[in-house]
Amino acid sequence: xxxxxxxxxxxxxxxxxxxxxxxxxxxxxxxxxxxxxxxxxxxxxxxxxxxxxxxxxxxxxxxxxxxxxxxxxxxxxxxxxxxxxxxxxxxxxxxxxxxxxxxxxxxxxxxxxxxxxxxxxxxxxxxxxxxxxxxxxxxxxxxxxxxxxxxxxxxxxx
Numbered sequence: 001x002x003x004x005x006x007x008x009x010x011x012x013x014x015x016x017x018x019x020x021x022x023x024x025x026x027x028x029x030x031x032x033x034x035x036x037x038x039x040x041x042x043x044x045x046x047x048x049x050x051x052x053x054x055x056x057x058x059x060x061x062x063x064x065x066x067x068x069x070x071x072x073x074x075x076x077x078x079x080x081x082x083x084x085x086x087x088x089x090x091x092x093x094x095x096x097x098x099x100x101x102x103x104x105x106x107x108x109x110x111x112x113x114x115x116x117x118x119x120x121x122x123x124x125x126x127x128x129x130x131x132x133x134x135x136x137x138x139x140x141x142x143x144x145x146x147x148x149x150x151x152x153x154x155x156x157x158x
Contacts, residue, residue, distance in 0.1 A: 001022075001023055001025055001031055001091060003017055003019060003022065003024075004024055004025050004091060004093070004097060005091050005093070007097040007098060008091075008093045008094060008095055008097060011095050014098055015098060016098050016099065016100045016101070016151045017097070017098055017099075017100030017101070017151075018100055018101045018103065018147045018148055018151050019100060019101070019102050019103065019120075020103045020136050020137060020144065021103065021104060021105060021112075021113045021134055021136070022102075022113070022116070023113075023116060024097075024102075024116055024119070024120060025090075025091045025093075026093070027091065027092065027093040027094075028090050028091070028092075029090055029091060030087065030088050030089055030090045030091070031086070031087040031088075032087050032088055033090070034116075035087075036112060036115075039112060043056060043087060047084045051081070051084060053084075054083065054084055054085075055081040055082065055083055055084055056081060056082045056083075056084050056087065057081055058076075058079030058080055058081065058082075059079075060076075061075050061076050061079065063134075064133050064134035064135050065105070065107060065108050065133035065134060066132075066133045066134075066135060066138070066139055067107075067132075067133055067139070068139070071138065071139070075135075075138070099123065099124045099125050100120075100125055100126075100151060101125065101126045101127075101128060101147060101150075101151050102116070102117050102120045102121070102125050102126070102127045102128070103127075103128045103129075103130060103136060103144075103147065104117045104127060104128070104129050104130075105129070105130060105131065105132055105133050105134055105136060106129035106130065106131055107131040107132070107133065108133065108134065128147075130143060
């Protein structure tokens with residue numbers, strides 16, 4: 001969500017974007033608008049039951065399919081609450097956004113970001129599939145570290 005707003009607010013400064021299992025809103029949409037109905041219901045339930053009506057407790061890291069129990073145990077205590085308003089506030093966009101590369105973990109089932117990848121592909125985005133669960137920046141550090149430079153090279157070539 002933040003990347004989309006940043007691109008909108010900085011026209012000409014952002015030539016391309018690399019997103020890793022992210023949402024990409026249109027004007028007037030919020031995170032809640034972009035979640036699948038089941039996920040939206042689960043988040044709302046957690047806000048009511050565990051978040052005192054204003055916060056979203058961190059999810060279990062197991063849902064991110066990291067595939068490494070030691071890694072999961074090291075991440076879980078670092079997870080923190082998120083204000084619920086960050087899921088409900090809609091973005092206000094004025095311009096077009098640059099195209100980019102969308103990275104999708106190919107070892108998640110169900111894959112909650114598949115529809116975002118499909119939508120962006122119809123708008124000319126390159127979609128890469130990599131194994132390593134939702135937190136590819138943790139499980140595939142070398143690959144993810146190379147992605148921005150590859151994207152810069154692709155933009156320079158056009």
